[in-house]
Amino acid sequence: MSAAEYALLPEPIETPTTRYVQFAMGMPISLALRGRHIDDDAAQTAWTQVMNQLHQVDEDFSTYRAESYISRLDRGEIALSDCPPEVAEVLAIGETARRESSGAFNIRRPGIDGRPRLDPTGVVKGWAVERAAAALEALPHTDFCLSAGGDMTCRTLDPASPPWRVGIEDPADRSRIIAVVPIFTGAVATSGTAHRGRHLRDARTHRIPTGVASVTVITRSLTWADIDATAAYVQGLDAATWLTTRRGRTGLVVWEDGTTTTTGS
Amino acid sequence: MKRIVMFLMSTLTAAVLLIGYHTSTSSKAAGGETSFVATAGSGATASAADPAGTSTSQSAAPTSQPATPTSSAATSSPAGESAAPTSTAVKSTTASASATVAGDVADTRWGPVQVQLTVQDGKITAVSVIQYPNNNGRDQEINATALPILVQETLTAQNAKIDMVSGATVTSDGYLSSLQSALDKAGL
Numbered sequence: 241m242s243a244a245e246y247a248l249l250p251e252p253i254e255t256p257t258t259r260y261v262q263f264a265m266g267m268p269i270s271l272a273l274r275g276r277h278i279d280d281d282a283a284q285t286a287w288t289q290v291m292n293q294l295h296q297v298d299e300d301f302s303t304y305r306a307e308s309y310i311s312r313l314d315r316g317e318i319a320l321s322d323c324p325p326e327v328a329e330v331l332a333i334g335e336t337a338r339r340e341s342s343g344a345f346n347i348r349r350p351g352i353d354g355r356p357r358l359d360p361t362g363v364v365k366g367w368a369v370e371r372a373a374a375a376l377e378a379l380p381h382t383d384f385c386l387s388a389g390g391d392m393t394c395r396t397l398d399p400a401s402p403p404w405r406v407g408i409e410d411p412a413d414r415s416r417i418i419a420v421v422p423i424f425t426g427a428v429a430t431s432g433t434a435h436r437g438r439h440l441r442d443a444r445t446h447r448i449p450t451g452v453a454s455v456t457v458i459t460r461s462l463t464w465a466d467i468d469a470t471a472a473y474v475q476g477l478d479a480a481t482w483l484t485t486r487r488g489r490t491g492l493v494v495w496e497d498g499t500t501t502t503t504g505s
Numbered sequence: 506m507k508r509i510v511m512f513l514m515s516t517l518t519a520a521v522l523l524i525g526y527h528t529s530t531s532s533k534a535a536g537g538e539t540s541f542v543a544t545a546g547s548g549a550t551a552s553a554a555d556p557a558g559t560s561t562s563q564s565a566a567p568t569s570q571p572a573t574p575t576s577s578a579a580t581s582s583p584a585g586e587s588a589a590p591t592s593t594a595v596k597s598t599t600a601s602a603s604a605t606v607a608g609d610v611a612d613t614r615w616g617p618v619q620v621q622l623t624v625q626d627g628k629i630t631a632v633s634v635i636q637y638p639n640n641n642g643r644d645q646e647i648n649a650t651a652l653p654i655l656v657q658e659t660l661t662a663q664n665a666k667i668d669m670v671s672g673a674t675v676t677s678d679g680y681l682s683s684l685q686s687a688l689d690k691a692g693l
Contacts, residue, residue, distance in 0.1 A: 257668070261689040268680040270689050272668055387685065390672045409672025409684065417684070420667060432673035454673060 255401065260287050264294035265302070265365065267389030272404070275382035275397070282379060289375035290386065297368040300324065303359050314358040334363045337467045338443075341482070345471035346443035366391055366429060366466025373462075391429035391469075393462040411453035411494050418500070419456075419492055427462035431455050431469035432494075442474040449476035456492040457483070465489075 258278040260271040269291065277283040302308045309323045320328055334347035351357040369388045376384040377395065385394040385404045394404040403424045407417035411432050421428055431440060432454030439448050455473040457465045468486055472479040472493070480501040483491035491503040670685040680686050 259689050263680075268683075268685065268689075270669065270685055385669050387669045387671075390670060390685065392669050392671060394669075404669065405667045407667035407670045407684065409670055411673065414672065415684065417667065417670065421671070428669075428671045430671040430673060456671060 258283070262291050264291055265298045265368070265388065266304075269294060269369075269389075270387045271376075272385045273376075273379075273382060274384075274401070275379075277379045277382045283382070286375045286379055290372045293372040293375070294368055294388070297326075297364065297372075300326065301330065301360065301364045301368075303361060310358060310360060330360050330363050330367060333367060333463060333467070334360050337363065337471060340486075341471035341475075343444045344442050344475050344482075345467060349441075349443050350446070362470050363463070363467060365389070366427070366462040366464070369393060370427070370462040391427075391462060391466050393427045394423050394425060396424040408456050408492060408494075409454070412498060418494060421456070421458055421492075423458065426458060426460050427465040428456065428458050429462060429465035429469045430457075431466075431473040440470060440474050442476070449474050449479075451477040451496055452479045453494045453496050453498075455479050455483070455494075458490040458492075459488050 255274045256278065257272050257274045260273075262269050271287060271290070273279075273283055277286070299305065300308055301310050303310055303314075305311060309318070309327050312318045313320065313323065313327070320331070331347070334345075337345045338347070345362065347360040347363060348356050348358055365388060369386060369391065370393055373384070373386050373393050373395075376382070376386060381397060383394075383396045383398070383401060383404075385392055385406075390409070392406065394406075396403060401424075403422040406421040406423055406428045408419040408421060408428075408430060410416040410418040432452075433439065441448055452473055452475075455469045457469040457472065459465045459468070468483070468489055468491075472483045472491065475482050480491065480493045480503050483489060483493070483503045489503070491501075493501045493503070495501070667688070670683065670688065672683075
């Protein structure tokens with residue numbers, strides 16, 4: 241495009257944005273800030289609080305840590321009443337998710353030995369990030385987009401600000417994006433075949449879903465965006481149909497053949 | 506209930522951007538529904554919005570099916586001349602097979618929405634929403650779920666001007682090769 245043509249385009253709104261990235265819970269945590277507090281002490285303090293909270297959640301909830309509350313609860317060494325109230329909160333969310341997905345999403349699944357195992361990982365990530373974002377919500381006149389391994393919660397305070405632009409990764413070619421979601425305030429979460437690591441399965445059939453490549457859910461709460469993306473994905477060909485039953489959710493299903501289905505609330 | 510759906514197909518030699526807005530009469534969609542349909546002069550495009558709440562894009566469908574009733578239409582002729590009899594908001598420039606087409610401002614129940622496409626050598630190289638409904642905080646909350654998802658197949662992270670990437674969970678190991686990593690580096 242020539243300079244003359246470019247000049248005819250509407251002015252892009254350039255907002256100074258600072259970015260932070262660290263690792264917690266085995267994944268990259270990326271933060272983008274714009275507005276009044278983007279690189280001062282208040283911003284640094286809030287970022288530190290976010291990371292400290294996520295590390296604490298990892299210690300309490302990780303199924304990879306033998307001494308986490310979840311691991312000890314799973315082994316029957318402690319009771320729920322011995323755990324911090326957050327553990328009961330997460331398990332209650334998991335139970336709601338199981339009920340509302342007719343069992344496709346379940347934090348209790350049989351392990352290799354057939355014994356039911358407690359694994360609330362599918363709830364914890366979104367829940368933890370949504371909770372940790374409270375430190376950023378306390379920053380006045382500051383917009384944020386906080387992402388944990390591809391699932392994010394965003395805020396925009398100034399009505400004149402542009403929305404955050406969230407690119408949805410193309411599951412067939414991860415160097416490309418297949419869609420853009422402009423979002424002012426709310427959450428975006430995507431589930432699919434993990435880049436590396438465990439496959440998601442339907443908790444009822446224990447099968448790896450077929451037909452679907454990824455599911456993205458946009459809604460107010462990251463906890464529920466994350467849960468619903470997973471619950472829809474594991475239902476395979478029923479992913480989009482189930483998403484239409486969910487109030488307040490916008491969904492993007494990318495099928496294995498590259499076609500897409502969007503669902504609205 | 507409301508939803509906005511947008512489909513853009515990748516093979517365009519000339520772009521005709523139709524912004525159709527209609528209030529659904531289906532009881533399931535009690536509110537309204539907006540469809541953004543980009544159709545091609547000689548390309549293959551199909552887009553449909555059904556009242557059941559899902560719509561599916563199929564890349565090989567040879568028909569075009571604009572949403573009805575159509576409230577406004579912005580057109581750009583293959584020769585690149587601005588030809589927009591019904592529109593005051595169209596901007597179209599063409600040289601070396603490149604064109605930028607902005608649709609009319611569509612008055613949705615959440616406020617005005619305007620979409621722009623850049624087409625180069627028959628392919629969409631950029632797509633953006635240049636006007637959003639963002640009148641007040643309440644609207645912004647609604648917009649968290651109501652803004653159009655821009656589905657299209659030729660975008661790269663570079664020309665899409667994105668802030669974050671959402672995808673299947675990126676682990677620490679996979680991070681360095683991820684798009685998000687590139688974005689983070691650009692901002693550091």
